[in-house]
Amino acid sequence: MSDTHRFELPADFTWGTATASFQVEGAAREDGREDSIWDTFCREPGRILDGSNGDQACDEYHRYPEDISLMKEMGVGAYRLSVAWPRIFPSAQGRLNQAGLDHYRRVLDMLRDQGIKPVVTLYHWDLPQYLQDAGGWPNRDTAKRYAEYAGVLARAFGDSVDTWTTLNEPWCTAYLGYGNGAHAPGIRDYDRALATVHHLNLAHGLGAQAIRAELGDKAWVSVTLNLQVNRAESGSEEDLAAKTRADLFANEVWLGPMLAGTYDQRIREAAQGITDWRFVREGDLETIHQPLDVLGINYYSTNHVQARRIGEGSTQAGVGPQGSLPDQEANAMPAQESVETLPPRGELTAMGWNQEPRGLTDLLLEVSHRFPDLDLMVTENGSAWEDEVSPDPSQPGGKIVHDPKRVTYLEQHVRAVAKAIQDGARVTGYFAWSLLDNFEWALGYTKRFGLIRVDYPTQERIWKDSGRRYARIVKDNAI
Structure with a gap:
């Protein structure tokens, strides 16, 4: 499909946009909410690039x-949001916070009233601090507490949720x-990182069971993975082996247990000397391997890898979407001493990530080929750039952000999804990241991914050209 061809998406294709609770909500001390690990992390000097936090x-x-009205104007049919666990169970005593439930009930009802399907992520990184104090994700009990939390939300919200997403980017x-x-x-x-991998897998399985115990087969259950597209720099045996090693820890630690009920034996072999796998118990893999109605895939860029040359000191397998500060990218995954991630090439986004739309097409086709009966959704895709506000001549006193590079990125990646569908991938939806500029984790407010700009001192929402372009794509259901 060349760029000059028009491709119409399936009539039932879902167009959406996405946010996450800690990144957008604020109100950190209201209606009974207590600290998450990110509130604590933000208070530690030097952790956040600009010294900011998620309080507002x-x-x-x-x-x-107001933001639902913006979505309505944009024309999207779905909104991917997350629930803040510390709003629902704010204390270690397990007391249910009704004010937290009531807030999300109001949000879900308003979305439904506007014809926007809620796609709800139960865990988007904001673990209650009291659970971290008890050991966090390396502690098996956290997965059990997660299952209780998932069951409560399923019981409280029931049919109001269109799709239940257990985890976002456990990587x-x-x-x-x-x-x-x-x-x-x-x-x-x-x-502890590998114990966390397993307990997140276990939480996914237990959470899916808890949701279906409350709602039965009518519950539509998903998980969102940031599967990495690792490209071998050459066809040499050594570089292909480096790619495989990177794939094992980035992708197979999730796909194997969740979709096939097994850990690839090569993962255990590669992690020798790091862990003894004592945290994997009999019956765990059967629990983890729950039926999925849809697999969410987050995609931003690719990694080009090669075998590490002896004596070369460059980055090891680095971070993917929504990653860390640039000087903290090395050593992101265990047992990667033999893997070298090469510096990205071409025009880079403000995050320092490359732009390779073909990687999204390849990823969707590869996953569809491997799991042919599984529906896929692109649950995050977007780019950060240095934006500037300009006067909007179409309205007196109005403002606009002209962001041609984000528009180009958006168009190229929607085309990549269309190409994958054309070639046989089972892709049922696309969610642009993000509806709003927001708190970009360790980078604070220094990077902007929004289709709508947020002026943080005033909280004014300002349209960007990319938001208007996305609205046109949604309206046309075509690219």
């Missing part, structure tokens, strides 16, 4: 009616949170 963020906790939680320490809770211990 985009104030979406109060401004969600980041495990390797950035507990491996290289670039994300909350800031721990550097690969044994």
